[in-house]
Each structure stands twice: as C-alpha cells, then as structure tokens.
Amino acid sequence: MNSSEIRERYLNFFKERGHIDIGSASLRPENDPTTLFTGSGMQPLLPYLLGEKHPAGARLVNSQKCFRAEDIEEVGDNRHTTFFEMLGNWSLGDYFKEEQLGWLFEFLTKEINIPKEKLWVTCFEGDRVLGIPKDTESAEIWNRLGIPEERIRFYDSKKNWWSRAGTPENMPAGEPGGPDSEVFYDFGTEHNTKFGEHCHPNCDCGRFMEIGNSVFMEYVKQKDGSFAPLPQKNVDFGGGLERITAAANDNPDVFAIDLFSRIIDQIESASSLAYSDSENKRAFRIIADHIRGAVFMIADGVVPSNTDAGYVLRRIIRRAVQYADKLNIKHGHLAGMSTIICEEYKDSYKNLHKEMTHITLTIGAEEGRFRETLKKGLSILDREFPKAKDLKKGETYGVPPDLSPIKINGKFERSYVPTALDGKWFFDFYQSFGFPLELAVEELEKKGKRFMPYEKDELRSEFNQEMKKHQKLSRIGAEKKFKGGLADHGEKTTMLHTATHLLLAGLRKELGEDVHQAGSNITAERARFDFTHPQKVERNALDKVEQYVNDAIAAGAERMVEEIPREEAKNSGVEGSFWERYPDTVKVFTFRDKKGVIWSRELCGGPHVENTKDIKGRFKIIKEEAVAAGVRRIKAVLG
Ligand code: SER
DSSP states (O other): OOHHHHHHHHHHHHHTTTOEEOOOOOSSOTTOTTOSSOOSTTGGGHHHHTTOOOTTOSEEEEEEEEEOGGGGGGBTBSSOOSEEEEEEEEEESSOOHHHHHHHHHHIIIIISOOOGGGEEEEEEOOBTTTTBOOOHHHHHHHHHHTOOGGGEEEEOTTTSEEETTOSGGGOOTTOEEEEEEEEEEEOOOOOOGGGOSSOOTTOSSSSEEEEEEEEEEEEEEOTTSOEEEEEEEEEEEEEEHHHHHHHHTTOSOGGGSHHHHHHHHHHHHHHTOOTTSTTTHHHHHHHHHHHHHHHHHHHTTOOOOSSHHHHHHHHHHHHHHHHHHHTTOOTTHHHHHHHHHHHHTTTTOHHHHHTHHHHHHHHHHHHHHHHHHHHHHHHHHHHHOHHHHHOOTTOOOSSOTTTOEEEETTEEEEOOOOTTSSHHHHHHHHHHHOOOHHHHHHHHHHTTOOOOHHHHHHHHHHHHHHHHHHHHHHHHHHHHHTTTOGGGTOHHHHHHHHHHHHHHHHHHHHHOTTOOEEEEEEOSSOEEEEEEOSSOOOHHHHHHHHHHHHHHHHHTOEEEEEEEEHHHHHHTTOBOSOGGGSOSEEEEEEEEOTTOOEEEEEEOOOOOOSBGGGSOSOEEEEEEEEEETTEEEEEEEEO
C-alpha cells in the first residue's frame, strides 16, 4: 500500500468518526517562539489542549509536516528521518482511551491490513512519587481488542510518558503531558544480544519499530512540581506516515517506501551506484532525507542563514552536498532532485509545486556558496597538517609520541597529533565550515595522514562532548531568549501579543493598507514584529504609531472573539497573514472600546488580554530596521 493511500484512508477513517481535518500547519510555528520547527502534530494545538475552544470542534485530525533537527545525526539508518509527516487525531475533552485504542487498532488491522499478530503495545507502569497510577485500563483495552498479554509491556516515564519537554521532571510549570501507549510493529528479525539479553519493543536491535503513540494528555505540571488534572482529558495521537507505510509493506527500511522511490532512483542515476549496495545506503538516505527536508522548509519560508531555522536549513543542504560528493554526484544535481520532491508531493502539498523555482534556486545557490567555503576549509586542513602531505607510504602518523618516533623527510620525528587538533578543534572546524568529523578525518586520510582506530574514537568522544556542551549552551540561550513565550501563555507575553495587534493596526493607519504582518516573535521581554513596507519608517511616523497603541491601551478596548468561516473573514476585510495556515473556521479578535471605536480586528489563534487596559506599562518602539527586501522589523517593549 502506498503512503498517499494510507494518508487518505487515515483522514477519512477519522472524518467518518466525527473528526474535522484541520490540514497541516506550517513547519515554522506561528506564535510559538519556544521552538524552531513544528516537530509534532500537537504543537500548534497547545492552547486547545490546555482548554481553549477550537473553532473546528473537539475531534480533529490531520497529517502534519514535522521536522526534528535533533535527529539530523541519526539519519542514515533505516528508520530515522528529519522531516516526516505525522498522522494525528485529537480528542479535546471528548472521547478517551476506549475509543482511541479501539479505532487505532481498527485502522491498523482493518483499513491498512496490518496483521494483528505483528503488533506489540506498551503502556505506562505508573509513578508512585508523582501519584500517577499504572495504566492498566489501556492494557485491558488492548487485551480485549486481541493483543495477548505477552505482547503488552509496561515501561516507566522515560518511555511511556509524553510532553513536549519529555519526562515529567523536565517539564516546566504550565506544561501539559500524560501517560502514553505506543504501538510497535514486529519485523520478526533475529535479536542481536549486543543490545541486551532479551528483546522487547523498545529494544534498539531493529526488530521493532514504533508506528504510533496515543498520549492521554490529562495532567498539567504545577509550580511546586506536582501534577494536577487538566480541565479536560485529551487524546493526542501521532504516528509517522513513513513508518506506518513501511510496516504496512513489512519492510523495515522507510527509504524503500513510495515517497522516496523516485529520489532514490535519481541518486542512483546521478551517481551510477546502487542503493541496494549496503556501502552506499547511508549516503543515499542522508541525501534523500536532507533534500526533502530542505524543500519543505524553503516552501514554508525558511532562507539559508547562520541563525535559527536558517542555520538548520543551511546545515542539511551542506550535509547533502558532502554526501553527494562521496557518491561522486556532480555539482548541480541536488537542485534537480528537489524538483522531484516537489512533483512527488504536488497533490498533498500544493505550495511545493508553486514554489518550485524558488526552491531549486535556493538549493542551487546554497550548494555554490558551500563549495566556496569547502575550498577554504580544505586549505585550512592543508595548513594545519603540512607534514601529513609529506608522509611516505607505510609510515604511521599519529601514534602516541613515546611509542613510535617516525621518519619524515629523511629525519626522525616524534609522531604526534598536534594538540590543537583535538576533538575541540574538529568541532570548531565543523561549526565554521560544516565539516562533520568523519569527513575531515577522511580528507586528512586522503592526504596521507593515518589515524589509529583508538585515535578516531578519542576524537569522536571529544567531538561529541563539545557538541553536547554547545547544545546545552544553545538550549539555555533559547530558554533565556524565549522565557515566558506565547507557548506557555505567560502574562507579559500575552500583553505584548495584544500590543502587537494594536501595533499592526497603528502601522496600517499611519503607513497604509499595504502593511501586513510578515512574522512575529514575542517573548516576555519584547515583541519582534516583521511587516511589509518598502522603505524605512521615519521616527516621527513611529512616534505616531506608538501613540496609537498607547491610546488604544488607555481606551480600555474589550476583547471580542468571533468564530467565522475563513473565507467570510477574508472577504470581509479582516486583517491577517498566513491565511492558508488556519482551519476552515477561524477566530477573529476584535478590540472595541465603550464608544464603539474598533482599535484592532485581526485573524489570530490567541492568547490575548481581556481588555487593552490590562496591558501594563507604556508601549515603546525601540528599533526599526530592514530584514529583507520589502520587509521591515520593529522591536518594541512595554516600559
Ligand atoms: N505528541 C505525540 C508525539 O509526538 C503524539 O502525537 O509522539
């Protein structure tokens, strides 16, 4: 069965059971500065899982585009991808375990004909300290559905608890989460004892693959670290389309499914190598995955750069180039491959086809830029290893100094790895030139430097340590930067969010109706707001806009929320950007004062203050600058 059919059957199956298809949100989260990419179907639904009413109702379904940057290094095996589609269904305080597990079982075994004997499931074993009981209810339901007890396993919160932050102890206050029940497909391959004495669903030997996760999102973390029930019991199901397709075809290689077949063919013809040759598999998969991810990111507005989402895009394109080089694929082919992805998805994601030229040009240009950088990087390697070039055949370079003095250029020299070129050096080199460690080592080996296996292990572990340090720093940076972001509905962020609505209205009043929102990023400390406008906005105009916002705050305009059909809202002139990211029924937020003056009327998902006078402090525009051609950025604070 192919993936389009599975996607369609899934959506229809849940639509027949009262769900509304809300479509995929963008890969770039709107109103959620805590994360660079949408990494799961629930992410855009956070306010509704916390209790806000969703315009489409309490039963939702979709296939969500997801990107997980944390998995970049994992890509290359038979199951990891950075980009994937997550089939998701949600109950917002409506049905719970009985219906969810029953429907999921029916979908997997009847709709897409996965034999029930191949399914194993896992449930939460409970946590006494947190006061959360063992999920025997789910286990009993699975058992009744036909999964025998020996294929129902219990695990602790490391495996069977889901929240955006992971395990319960990592969750910040206000974050929702709950026990989950996962479904695994058993490929029946032999267990490898390298991964432990006994095989089990969460074993990494490759026998099992997780194909779906039903989260019973019923708790919210409290400030004192305990868990309280959410106002409603939710179901949040997510299953990777690519993995479900692989299971339905009983083939553990997700890259063997239809969605990848044309791009794999193309890599074969560009390289004259075969995917079936196990030596090539890793490079093929990395190229296919990274180009697909890049295509989707560019279509959702990401531009290669050195920061945030742009950096991740740059990294995957560059990695694809490096692996294309390994397969002797000529410069320019990757851009061509991106058109195949656009074609492949043209029915399910129409914007890919529309943006095809832009996508191909972006990938081509980035490849060109990277080749320049590579040249520079290689010359640095040459400079740092001058002796490596002079090595004679058979000589060993890199053995600990006290073990083996060696002869270089006729003179005995002590062999050593210069201290600067340790794992940290390679990590910095990677950061500056995008050279993964293995490739740098390989380049050096081409130049005659021979590494001992223990030396490579040491470099790898130092490199990984540096990587971890770096990731920790950027996490702390991101937490600081986005503290109290809209995602957790912080009070200050909410005030600034409403203030940006007033800001947009003020800008449109002052500069004209051509001003529209082009992006926003709001934290507890400041609002960053991008808008369309061809030239610099002078300070006197900014002062007037600032005054407009402060007048609106002083006027005490009340919040009114309407839920109306998207087209009706659009046609009636409601201000909004990114219409395509919203469901068929949308929310319109209006702020109107007692005299009937409308200060702002805009499409949005919330959250907002109830009355503009709840915005504390004076609104100040502290910076106005260009971000791209025709797009300006304002930074504003409440002082
Ligand atoms: N949020 C859960 C996950 O990402 C289920 O959708 O696995």
